[in-house]
Amino acid sequence: MDDERITNAEEQSTSVMSRAEREEQAELERIEQSQKEKAFNPRKVTIVDAEGNETVVDMRKKAKFRRQPGDVIFYILDYAFFALFTILCIFPFYYLFINTISDPDMVSRGAVNFIPKGFTLSNYQKMFAVSDMWQSVIVSILRTILGTATMVVASGFVGYLVTKEEMWHRKFFYRFLVITMYFNAGLIPWYMNMQMLGLTNHFVAYIIPGIVAPYNIILVKTYIEGIPGELQESAYMDGASHMTVFWKIIWPLSKPILATIAIFGAVGNWNSFQDSLLLMSNEPKLRTLQHVLYVYMNQASDVTSVTGTGAGDAAARSVAAAKTIKYTISMVSIIPILCVYPFMQQYFEEGIMLGAVKG
Amino acid sequence: MSEETKLPDREPVPGEKTDPGEKNTPEKKKSEKMKVRYTGEGTNKEPAAYLFACQRILALLAFFFIFIPSFNPARISENIRNSISLFTSAVSYSSIVTNFSFQLERGFIDAGIFYLLYAGAIVTVLGIIAAGVGICMSLGNNRVKHVSFMVTIPGSLASLVGLTLIYFSYVQASAVKEIGAMIPVGLPAYAILMGVILVLGVITLLVVPKADPAEDFEMHTKYQLFLMFLPFALLTFVFAYLPLWGWRYAFFHYKPGEVLSMDKWAGSTYFVQLLQNSATRRDIVRVLGNTLAMSALGIITSWVPLAFAILLAEIGNKTFKRFVQTFTTIPNFISWVLVYTIAFTIFSTEGFISNFFGSQLGWIKPGTNYLMSDSHTWLKMLAWGMWKGTGWSAIIYIAGISGIDQQLYEAATVDGAGRFQKIWHVTIPGLMPTFMVMLLLAVAGALSNGLDQYLVFSNQANMAHMEVLDLYVYNIGIGSKGNIPLSTVVGMTKSIVSIVLFFMANTISKLVRGESIV
Structure with missing residues (x-):
């Protein structure tokens, strides 16, 4: 009886062991995979000591355990900095864009700051009339x-x-x-x-x-x-x-x-x-x-001659139109780059890397 | 020229690998190549080689002079514009007769003169090109050489016929007073040049031994490759080296539109003026100050992209990282004109800052034009440069970080290093080599800030602090003053100092890092 039990228990324990081993194997593979993926922040590290025993240290748990107020502040500042910098880079393009699709009068009154007002495409039409x-x-x-x-x-x-x-x-x-x-x-x-x-x-x-x-x-x-x-x-x-x-x-x-x-x-x-x-x-x-x-x-504000608005319009009106037309020309020059860039980004980055190899 | 090697009468047809008797084709090919190499070198050692060399140099000259207006043999009248070259004359009839349209309409001048001139120019150019092609072919073996004579000799003859036609049109033109006929320098010069090429062609025809008809049309690989490269070498010469010839303007009293002649020789007048004329000297000191200050600011802040990359690497959220990287690099891909437009939309009298913070929030005085003021000009330019370039310059460091061995980080973690310790002891040392190269390049380019940025942002108000060397050269040379000699002197000095700086940076790099930048 007892023997049977023992052998049973042994069998069980060996099977458990082997399963654990298998899990460990899978875990190791997964760690390797994740280490390859996460190049910058190695979360899980395999440490091999002198006798060849491998220990897996989960840095994430450790980090959680050790996370201090300083870390939180660092992350907040880091994210905030990049968010701000990105906004600084995008906002001018956005501002330019909303000004080109807004009513020139609204633009000249300075009413267009964050959202387009009085949607119109007339600026683009006028621009190509130049x-x-x-x-x-x-x-x-x-x-x-x-x-x-x-x-x-x-x-x-x-x-x-x-x-x-x-x-x-x-x-x-x-x-x-x-x-x-x-x-x-x-x-x-x-x-x-x-x-x-x-x-x-x-x-x-x-x-x-x-x-x-x-x-x-x-x-x-x-x-x-x-x-x-x-x-x-x-x-x-x-x-x-x-x-x-x-x-x-x-x-x-x-x-x-x-x-x-x-x-x-x-x-x-x-x-x-x-x-x-x-x-x-x-x-x-x-x-x-x-x-x-x-x-x-x-030409400063003197683009009125090219807009073809005629003498009947008020001078202020044509000055406003001239300003939005300037904006529109800029937008037309930027659009091809904005359209092409996201798709070609990898090529640009490869390019700078190849250049770096040569110095 | 590679076509020559593929002529059908070639004995072992390439690609005939299935032939049972030709099992050792590669060896056969190799031995054949060796044979060709031998004959190719052989002809070079004969006396004819020197004649060929002379002919090639002369042909190169003849080819270049086609594009140089001063040597235009077709300018048989003072009234033909002095800016058109022989090539232009041969390509467009209208360029020859632009100044005669009135007389031609009224019938004062017989149009036949100009048709003759036009025909002469065309024949001359075609002849020169044919002779040039023939002379290129003479790099082949004897078989090819004998074909090349059949191109060179008729080609140079044709160009001489063309020059004769031009001369006839001159003879006819000299009978008409309105034309103001004259013999241009290029006409006798070209006649002599092409005559010598013709004579050399005939001599080499007699000297070079008759080719064995069984021989293939072959040219040594090195010459084939050279001939394929030649057009690009010529282009480089014309657009990168020929401008050096323009340095002569530094030594003449020259005004735009004039013709340069020795009686305008100025010697070192403009170099002396640069140092001794108090007004010019004051300008130079100011401009140099601006240039060096802005370069220095650029160099001092050159660590910013590095910091940007390191901080970005700390961000765990991949989507956010990608997003930031995409949008911070976009400004790098728009031109400075567009950057100025953007500056205009944000900072001008009716721009965003003035509208929103001024009119709406009342924090500042509305209607301020920040672009028209001269306060903090250097810092503003630095800021725009950073807005445009930081994200882009950071990419190289971001890539550098991913190239750092992960084991270093692991080891540091095990040793208990914190975030900043890892950055300080692992990341920064890993990026240092790249950073040093960038820094050295920035130092070497200290005098070249570029023209675009400062040109578009400059205006009456801020010119005093905006004018860097490149802009100064542009302003005094092409802008209102039109002082080409002085502007050339400044540009020349700048180029020389820049190249010296560059080689110094390169030497430092060799000494410190053990490898050159180039």
Whole structure:
């Protein structure tokens, strides 16, 4: 009887033990998983002592046990700080937006502060009635598309070429490219050069100087160097030319980095106004949206002539309209970036990381 | 040029791996490559190599001069604008005749002269380009070289024919008084250049031994790669190195729109003026003060993104973290013009601050325009810079934190380290290398604050404290004063000092960290 009981109990206890072991195993796996996930705040730590015994310490419980008023204050301050900073970053955009969709009269009275009043889209209609607005939007879009496309293809191709050790004087030509990042002749010589080349007041002035982008070339080069060389070698063995290897192997494989530089390039092109300001002074038709906005912002309140409200309106009314139209132009320039950004954020972050690798 | 290697008469067709007799294709290919390399190097050692080198250099010059207005051989009249190059003349007929439209309409001038000129320019440009292509091809083996002569020689001949056409149109034009005909420098210069290229082409044709017809069309890989790279090297040269030629404006009394000539030589006048003219000197001191002050403020606050990243890492709620990171980086992606617009909507007379805190709450005097005042200009600029850049600069540190070995934190926890001790002893040392690089780069760029920010925020009221070097160069060069020589002098000095600073930073980095920034 007793024996049976004992064996039974033994059996039970062993089965319990094994279950506990299994649970422990699962727990350990889970801990490993969670440790991988929670990179910053390791909550559960496995400590291995000299004899190889493993102890799991749940830091969360410990932390709860040790949580002091100081910790609570720290968290409150930390969250409050970031909440405030984020509001500081978003609010101006929101404020701009609600002003563009509100009645210009309400805006001029200063009644629009936190919520739009007198909803209307007339500002957007009026904005596109301004004579050179469509033109500048088209110029901006065209330069963004063409400039980015040529830059990406060129960066990809040149980035590939400079990885080729066999190239004639490769080191020299690579340095020849890279040095231009840290050195420039200055604004006036650059301007005089563009003038000498006949690129002032010409659309191609937006595209051609941007084709070779040394920084992006470095990024692509670093990326391509990380692609296993065997892929290229086997292609060469099969008699492929450099062009074929580039288009069929390198181009598809380096799409992540190409996407990253494409997005940076597109944002840069959309935002750049210095070249337009300097080179298109005599050609208002070729000004970019940013440049037109700059001109309007500089005209103080004297945008009434372009709004086409006519002489019949009260002066105050047109001044108000002019102000909201300025806001509307800004909003139109910001919208593409606000729309694109959330989807492309990972690329932006990858981009800055790749840049950091190279320094 | 890579097309040359794929000509159909090539014996072992690539990709024919199924052929039972060709089992050791890779070895065969390799030996073939070796052979090509040998012949490629072989031709280089012959005397013809020097002739080819001369020809290539001359062709490069001829190619560049196509884009330089001063060397335009088609400017056969003083009335043709001096800003158009041979390339422009060959591309657009209207650019040649802009100043003659009236006379042409009335029939005072025979339009045939300009058609002839236009045709001449086109033929010249096409000829030069053909000659250039041929000379590029001459980098191949003898087989390719003999094809290249069939391109180079007719090409240079064609360009000479084009130049002759231009000369004929000059002869016709000199009969008409209104045109004001003259022989441009470029015409004889180009004639000599292309003549020499032609002669060199003929000599090399005779010197280079006849190719074995059984030989393939081949070019050494290194030259193939070089030729593919060449267009980009040319672009870099034109847009990054050629501007250095503009430094000559620092030594001439030059006014916009004039033609530069030696009788305007000024020597070091403008360099001396920079130091001795009291008004200019006062300006420079003020501008340098602004530049260095704003850079110094930037450097002093360069720890802010680091702190931002560390504090953000302490936040446990992932959604909140993501949210913060997304929205604090957005300002980095809008241009300075838009930042100014935003500043305008918030801080101008009728902006948010004035409306809400002034009119509605009555805390401050309504109708204040904070953008038009000169108080705390440096700090305001710093604040805008931080508004725009902090979130973005923090990303690199956020990534750095996730790269720190977790075992370090675990060890610190076991040792009983608290939150701040872990930050101080683990996180900050882990991020230090990145921080040092950023700091060094900031120091190296101390003179280059950029133009955009200060240009858009500057106005009559705050110019005294806003004008940094870049803005000063812009204002005196392109703005109202139009003093190109002085502005070039300032820009030149700045560029040189900047590159010296950069190399110093690089050397420090090498000494301290054992690796360079570049």
